[in-house]
Amino acid sequence: MRRVHFPVVFLSAALLTSLASAQTLTVGLDADPPKLDPALSTALVDRQVMNQIFDKLVDLDVNLKVIPALATSWKVTNGGLTYTFKLKSGVKFSDGTPLDAAAVKYGLDRNRTLEGSARKNELSSVKEVKVIDAQTVQLSLSQPYGPLLAVLTDRAGMIVSPTAAKKAGSDFQNNPVGSGPFTFVSRVRQDNITLTANKNYWGGAPKIDKLVYRPFPDGDVRYANLLSGAVQAITPVDPKDVSKLAENAKFSVLNYPGIGFQGVWFNVTRAPFNNKNFRQAVAATIDREAIAKSIFYDTVTPAAGPFPPGTAAASSSIKVQKPDIALAKQKLGGKPLTFTLLTSPGSVTIQLAQVYQAMFAQAGITAKIEQVEFGTLLDRADKQDYDALMLGWSGRPDPDGNIYDFFVTDGTNNQAGYSNKTVDSLLAKARAQNAMSARVATYNVALGTIINDTPYTWVYFQRNLVASVKGMVGLKPIPDGILRFKDVDLK
């Protein structure tokens, strides 16, 4: 009996898997998304999942242009103080609640006011959200804020179901309800998040039936799971695996520019890096080309500032700093420099830290590497309890999101404790300008001062690296790095 049963069981199991895999797409991420709530989320990886569950007022295209989403059109009037959005009609949340102007007002107000909302800063210029009619919403600003539309292409512009949000309260993140192309089904922490296709999606039903996200913090494990077929797509891909996957006929790799940057912070509030010469000396030892080549296999671009090539504010007049050991020694002026370089564990960060250490050593600078868990790193960065630390930024579509908070006095991402009145006034001026060309000019004047002061030194711009099985098609390379699965199909 046993002999007969086993093949039957195996056969039916194999049949079921092949049927299921034709419709299920499993994606390997580098972390378990902590909070699936547009207001409370602070992690990049949350956005990967939330972009499928929620619709946003506006979205980005592959050229970082703001395009219609829930809002079919918009008008900016009153010198940049009034934004009027026309909404798509007939949209419903997956729980049946209609998505009208009142729901949009609820969503935006929730992001602005919910306790613990991480969106308050992004929406701080918004004074009031008004419902004009069922399909029209108007935002009044207290001062002009050029980055507003770009901010609404991300979590700040995601609209949650008022019914579900009111009912769940702060527990909403465990059962998020939106109007997006996929609907939340279930999640098991540190194991998977399961979404199912929203067959009634206003933009047309997705081509895949089920979307599953699985966290694999280790790049080698993520890679192994793609090779074994346990997942059909992974992001990010470790740079060392990119060429291997590209050569493999069963897989394809998407390698497209990102909008973030990576580099090193210097704590300007205490010795040794309250000395500008020391900061400039360390920055001068770094060979950015060699790092891009040796550690990243040229999957990154050497960086000169916070604006990656291809983004609105990138300027060709700001050049990538070449390594100059003589200059570094001159800046040191014969004084010894010893400090601790803080970093988080991870094969690439450890390699990078050791390469920095060797580069600093060429100018006689001694750096001790200290690895702390990422949460601790952020905590110590906020408390300015470090000498120098390796930390980057995933990037924002508007230039403001890559510079303002980092260098304005007391900015939330100003880990250096840097303060310069000229920079403060220039960054505020750029925010209030509406024409992008004028803003870009202002940013680049500010950047000249920042680069000379060196509270941060830029090293490289990361690119978005996505690997998938060959049969996965329809993924658009949108530079914010978020994979939108609505039009993706498995062949």
Add this chain to the structure above:
Amino acid sequence: MTTTLSKPPSPAKRRLPAPVRRFLGNKLAVIGIVVLVIFAGAALLARQVAPFDPAQIFFADLRAAPSAAHLFGADELGRDIFSRVVYGARVSLSAGLISVTLALVFGGSIGLIAGYIGGWLDDLLMRFVDALLSLPFLVLAIALAAILGPSLQNTMIAIAIVTAPAFARITRGEVLSQRERDYVQAAQALGAGDGRLIVRHLLPNISGALIVQTSLAIANAILAEASLSFLGLGIQPPTPSWGSMLNAARGYLTDAPWMALFPGLAIFLAVLAFNLIGDGLREALDPRGHKS
């Protein structure tokens, strides 16, 4: 055993004490000693033996295969693996020796006190030791190293703490069995104090078991240090340790297998050497099997 006894011992060997003679007659143990001497020599003379600074980066030699320039190849940052294995011997051997010495001193003292004094103190100390022994060796070491923070010194403390209970148990057991022997009673009758009794009579008689345990514990400690370094809890980069080299090699198993092979081989040989020496010592020092 009978065969070794029936062979007429050579004049040179005749002059050596019996346990040393038995140890030298054990080929595997001698191999262990030879391997250990090579490792210890490399560790002590690392500066002379290693062709390069272990942290020196050669961008031209990223993941270079073994060659005349790089005997064991180069790692993901172009550093010479031979030099790193040689310097890694320092970390591994000192971690093994220092942590086990600490464990021997503290564990042995606890066992001695518990066994010699006995009573409620014995119960108290041994329940504490039982509690430590009830936790798996490596799990406890990882927990301690994580609490203390990553550094070589903290790794050695963590390994010492998890190794000590075994020494306490063995010492107590030996002391208990010796305490009631006639020679101890005789020494007491002659007026020997506790201190003299322990140092002159008990310790020499229990040292055999402790020596064997020490050499086996060093093998375990080297393995534990490599495991903790593999997990990033050991010595911090760029100082090489066999365990952290293995961890870095993990992502390059198919492209650059030499990155994992040589540190792995070093761990294997060092652990094997101490185990062979431990086995040799056990046979040599066991008075029951060998009457001479």
